[in-house]
Amino acid sequence: MKKIITALLLTSSLAANATSAEFTAKQLQQVDEVRSAALKSPLSYELLESLTTEVGPRLPGTENDKKAVAWAKARFNELGFDKVWLEEATFPEWRRYSESGKILTPSEQPLHLTALGNSISTPKEGVTGSVVLFETLDELIAAPANSLKGKIAYINYRMNRNIDGNGYGPAVKARATGAIEAAKKGAIAYMMRSVSTAHHRFAHTGGSYYKEGVKKIPNVTIANPDADQIARLVALNKAVSVNINVQAQSLGEGIGYNVIGQFNGTENPEQYVLIGGHLDSWDLGTGALDDGAGVALTMAAAKHISDVKRPKRSIRVVLFAAEELGLWGAKAYFAKHKNDLHNIVAAAESDFGADVVYGFESNVDAASLPVVRAIAKELAPLNVEYIGKNQANGGPDLIPFKNAVSAPIFELAQDGTDYFDYHHTADDTLDKVTPAKLRQNTAAYAVFALMAADAKTTIKPKAATK
């Protein structure tokens, strides 16, 4: 917190003296104004509080999802965006109705579990079976054919804690495809340790998939303390049987909306900086970290810019639909704008919670690097370090754009040390967000978006290799 306050004090003195080939002294003064205003403003927190309190969870296709779309549209208008519109996105709709579990032997006790998105239901009375423990997905894949007949496959892999969340990738494989591999061996249900760094009794949900031709089986995760308990029982050579009860349903194709607000540029309004987050969330928590924060802080960042000026190019805030079910809003946006993606001069998504931004990274054409460095210089007073490898990944909704090398991708890297304590759980609620940290994020996005939109040089993506 101290660092942020120091940054605030340094801001005026630093920025006023800086100038570059890309920005005039006046422009840099405006950057300073925007940064200072964002660091002081309660706006992003107020937006987040409103979304998570008045709407709450926002599973795609639900009544709350529709309320969130209406909320976002109304807020864009209230904030004075020049253009506000919706773009349709379809997705495979799914609902969780109820879920519960228990360890039956050697001693009955509750099992804190949650169904993975897309899971089928168990029978009404649940599914009961003995647990076969694997430490990794690879171990499960290596199990003999039919060796899990009538059993419940369980993967005990625990993700590591890291500032950049790099423990997520290795753990999430088992979430995406574990049920398929378990079913191939004859398992009647699939259970895994949550993709989680927490020591709390929340199971973490997330996306999962079935495969044509492989039997669909119920697909759940359990909380870390429950996973520890199962592992201890197995280590004691106890026969562990559990009952899993999930009532859920796939509802076919659902319809949602990317909600988009834009402040128009003064010189090249067709060109734009794209910032945003995803408006949907899982159903368990209120989606404060994932991704209410990204929604609120990018809306607020654009508003803070507009209070000072309209830059040369437009600032477009895109609130993507149905990210959690498989980036459906992002795919729809990408498809719809296929022929004008070259208008995107910079794209950054905030979708990694609400802890401070510590790093800034680009993924752009070499000729654009001077602008990037000029932006990095103005992020430094916010304690944001320039990473400088020019290999930004961007947020999940930017994957289609990055894969196609069709937009300059940026990343404002957040401290994700604690993010996977809350991610996709009931515990992702507003109290996990520190207002001062959210303000620092807002200021970083505001500085980045303003400068990318107002630079002399138009930022370009790396040349596509295909």
Place this chain on the structure above:
Amino acid sequence: MKKIITALLLTSSLAANATSAEFTAKQLQQVDEVRSAALKSPLSYELLESLTTEVGPRLPGTENDKKAVAWAKARFNELGFDKVWLEEATFPEWRRYSESGKILTPSEQPLHLTALGNSISTPKEGVTGSVVLFETLDELIAAPANSLKGKIAYINYRMNRNIDGNGYGPAVKARATGAIEAAKKGAIAYMMRSVSTAHHRFAHTGGSYYKEGVKKIPNVTIANPDADQIARLVALNKAVSVNINVQAQSLGEGIGYNVIGQFNGTENPEQYVLIGGHLDSWDLGTGALDDGAGVALTMAAAKHISDVKRPKRSIRVVLFAAEELGLWGAKAYFAKHKNDLHNIVAAAESDFGADVVYGFESNVDAASLPVVRAIAKELAPLNVEYIGKNQANGGPDLIPFKNAVSAPIFELAQDGTDYFDYHHTADDTLDKVTPAKLRQNTAAYAVFALMAADAKTTIKPKAATK
């Protein structure tokens, strides 16, 4: 942690030089041996791991409660206690079958709640009503007659965090009697913010009561993040309605057992030091902090003493039954031993989690204070401070003894700063216990019990005033 390790290193040098009118140099050498062994031994953690893993939750009257009694008896025998026996205790049996809740307006979202012990059920479809918020129990008591007709009364009071848990008392009043006061005003259900210091989405259960002649209404607590959400919605002037669904049952009189193990004294075996905890737990977690830790560490402390010597007086470990439902095991013990309570030379219960012991306090006759000070001196190397007001309260199961001034009461005060983050929740699980801290507790109990049992002077209670 460092402090504990330092304590371990200091132990030998300090103790060997000390001597007093109460203890010979040889006795103090034995105290040192016991302390050192307890600080190194995995025994208390192993016992705790076994109880919470192999038995799990231990609600009085359940199958698991019976398993816990069998577990404790078997462990006492395995540890070589001279005498192991059971003493019956009855209690009002109660079961939780299911519980759930949701906020219905202005937007549907899950409400994390738990029934308080003794709560009646709602109808099958739950009870639905609009929420009337009171900041305190006193505010509810001051509400006009009939003003809550058809409503759900809600108390928003939040407990404070303190090392000695002194925020619990003011908060727990609303838990014990809130449903009675709400029913008097016509409320159809009673809901309160959990007695909790946590920022996690667990509701905290606990004991509650009804009153003859006042309608029984369903009685629940909600998690702190949910309480914050309700308070925000009320502050927004939103009409907040909720649905509460609790299925629970009172089953009449249940039977349980205090499980008792004793190492016999060599000179006055009828006199004894009483240490222990309560064997039962709430049903939500595995009762690691409340009170598996107290059970495990007092069993282990007695065992460590016995490995070095049998002191003059006996060491009796009492694992009380049905504490959570109203100290039923303690009351039964008190009644059964009414005529020989004078044989208790010191009593201390560990029932406040597993964080370090920081203070030592007595409640004894003035003539016994030299022994107390000699014990305090041997606790100092464990970083335990002598409080010295001679006003110890002791653990909950010692309340009958303290109220009757019929036993010398001791308190090994634990750091309870985080205790109410987990207390009475599903999150009270083994991973919340730090082995090194549990060892420090074990060593403190071992030093205390050995010295109280082996002192020249027989410790006496304060003279009863009645």
